Amino acid sequence: MPYFICPNCRRRSLDHDGLENLTQEAVGCAHCGxxxxxxxxxxxxxxxxxGFVVCDRExxxxxAGRGVFELTGFGEQELMGREVMAALGMDGTADPNPAExxxxxxxxxxxxxxxxxxxxGVSKEVTADFFPAYDDDGGLLVAISPAQTGS
Known part of the structure; x- marks a missing residue:
């Protein structure tokens, strides 16, 4: 059974097909909307x-969900349409690029x-997890957390 997560409020859920009721509409978050x-x-x-960032296949x-502004200082409107690694300045040392x-x-x-x-303009270390989308649209979910000190 597939797992689902809300990119905004981070609530997890289970669903058998990822569709709302008998319609072909994608499931929205019942908690935050x-x-x-x-x-x-x-x-x-x-x-x-x-903080979660959702990207298309490019x-x-x-x-950008809750927590992204707190980590980066960027509002969602400032990030929309930009390539994720460049927008968040995470492209300097990532070789190979984990998003790619x-x-x-x-x-x-x-x-x-x-x-x-x-x-x-402040540089800080984060821990990032990259999840590919498994639907027809493709895409990517990026989870960004402050790096734990001492690890």
Whole structure:
């Protein structure tokens, strides 16, 4: 049974087909009202201060959930349409690029420690998890958390 997570409020849920009732509409979040849920192959437990970014198959940002502003200083409107790695300044040392690998190979990339550049230009280390979309639209879910010190 597929697992789903809300990119906005981080609530997890189960669903057998990812559709709302008998319609062909995607399931929205019953808790916060966000327009869609992201399907995961395995259950995922995000840290309390994790922010989610949803991207299309070209890695352009479609939505930024709660927690992204707190981590980055960027509002959702400032991020929309930009390539995720460049928009968040995470492209400097990521070789190979975990976002590209997740989309191209359809595999998760977990626990990637990357530098993130905030809106104010400050660089800080984060832990990022990359999840490919398994639907016809393709795409990517990126979970960003502050890096744990001492690890």
């Amino acid at each position: 966000f327009g869609f849920l992201f399907e995961l192959m395995d259950d995922y437990y995000p840290a309390p201060n994790t 890695r352009r940002i479609l939505a 690998i997740a989309i191209e190979w359809g595999v998760r990339q977990l626990g990637k420690r990357l530098p993130l550049r905030t809106r104010s």
